[in-house]
Amino acid sequence: MAVLPMFPLGSVLFPHTPLLLRVFEPRYLTMIGQLLDQDDPQFGVVLIERGHEVGGGDRRSSIGTTARLATVSADADVLHIVAIGTDRFTVEQWRDDEPYPRAEVSPLPELIWNEALTPLRTEAEAIVRRVLARVDGPWDPETELSDDPLAASWQLAAIAPLGEYDRHVLLRSTTVGALLRQVIDLTLEAELLWAAE
Structure with a gap:
């Protein structure tokens, strides 16, 4: 400790x-x-x-x-x-x-990247960038991400247009797969809320 x-x-x-x-x-x-x-x-x-x-x-x-x-x-x-x-x-x-x-x-243990997660990361990135292009926020939809897939997964969580409570949920992820799935789900939920306003 x-x-x-x-x-x-x-x-x-x-x-x-x-x-x-x-x-x-x-x-x-x-x-x-x-x-x-x-x-x-x-x-x-x-x-x-x-x-x-x-x-x-x-x-x-x-x-x-x-x-x-x-x-x-x-x-x-x-x-x-x-x-x-x-x-x-x-x-x-x-x-x-x-x-x-x-x-x-x-x-906490570092999350482990698995190449099988590449399609999920690609989907998460596409959704985050699409929603960023539709909302006003601190991050540009063209923001560059790391070439390292684990680093890029965390960076996607950081630039996703979410509130701090949702971001805290992402920080608690125990696997990269869970992190990416939650990035997708929470970003899509946020998109629906913006569309309803």
Whole structure:
């Protein structure tokens, strides 16, 4: 079991996907400052299921993703951070939030890619790109995906036009097949909702 600095957020981070953050809260500025002294700076990201990011009292997900710091730049009292999601974990126990949130975590097994899933991944990608072309969102339907099929499967989950609850369901997937099937089902459900509006 490892103890990780934690960054609870109102959004889900998936493995193999980027995370862009503007950090201005003193406790997280302290956390990033300490991480920059490490050879391999990493922190955990979990979804805030209920409550607020500031002032405590929030309810945090028990499953999250480790983020590896890639770049940090400063602008007045704000740090601009780019991190990359790596591995998923389960939170075993939260430590004290002072000076910043920390938790004891256990790694979750990495999902295993099987070439037999290629048609399912192709179908999922086609559906996600089709729906992205019809809705306004942060992701372009032409967004490039990794050549690695496992990484691309997680990236499809990240760019699918879904709410955070659905994204959290995807993060909990235990197989790549289940991940891709849920990406398809949830994206088609979202498409029906948009069509009904």
